[in-house]
Amino acid sequence: MxxxxxxxxxxxxxxxxxxxxxFPDLSGCITFGPSLDEAKAMASEALTGVLEAxxxxxxSLPSPSPMKGKHMYAIEPSTSxxxxxxxxxxxxxxxxxxxxxxxxxxxxxxxxxKLEDPRKTNxxxxxxxxxEKVFGERLxxx
Numbered sequence: 240m241x242x243x244x245x246x247x248x249x250x251x252x253x254x255x256x257x258x259x260x261x262f263p264d265l266s267g268c269i270t271f272g273p274s275l276d277e278a279k280a281m282a283s284e285a286l287t288g289v290l291e292a293x294x295x296x297x298x299s300l301p302s303p304s305p306m307k308g309k310h311m312y313a314i315e316p317s318t319s320x321x322x323x324x325x326x327x328x329x330x331x332x333x334x335x336x337x338x339x340x341x342x343x344x345x346x347x348x349x350x351x352x353k354l355e356d357p358r359k360t361n362x363x364x365x366x367x368x369x370x371e372k373v374f375g376e377r378l379x380x381x
Contacts, residue, residue, distance in 0.1 A: 243324045244313040245303045247282050249275065262314075264301045265289055279312060287316040291357050294323065323357040329374045330355070343373045
């Protein structure tokens with residue numbers, strides 16, 4: 240599983256003496272940090288929050304655009320958000336419904352539905368092994 244990342248523009252603001260962060264694919268998702276490393280950490284937190292909120296509200300997520308230009312960095316959300324996005328993408332790409340995957344896993348619809356919710360997902364190793372079989376793909380968390 241390759242974690243989802245979004246490009247972020249991180250530039251130094253001489254006026255504010257901070258690194259300003261914005262995401263071209265997610266207008267309004269902005270943050271800052273006093274150092275480049277802290278700005279990247281804050282960017283990950285901001286990205287996680289925005290993606291969680293969009294998923295909770297049923298808003299379609301934009302696909303990450305290609306990395307272009309100077310001062311662009313690939314920012315990953317939390318592992319739970321990356322996992323939920325990966326799982327949702329795999330299910331949709333395979334043409335299965337939530338119920339289809341739940342049936343293949345041998346769990347109730349609501350149990351599977353929680354796996355695609357980044358605020359609730361917490362799969363066991365046994366569940367991860369079953370998901371590998373369902374989607375025919377190795378899940379190696381990095």
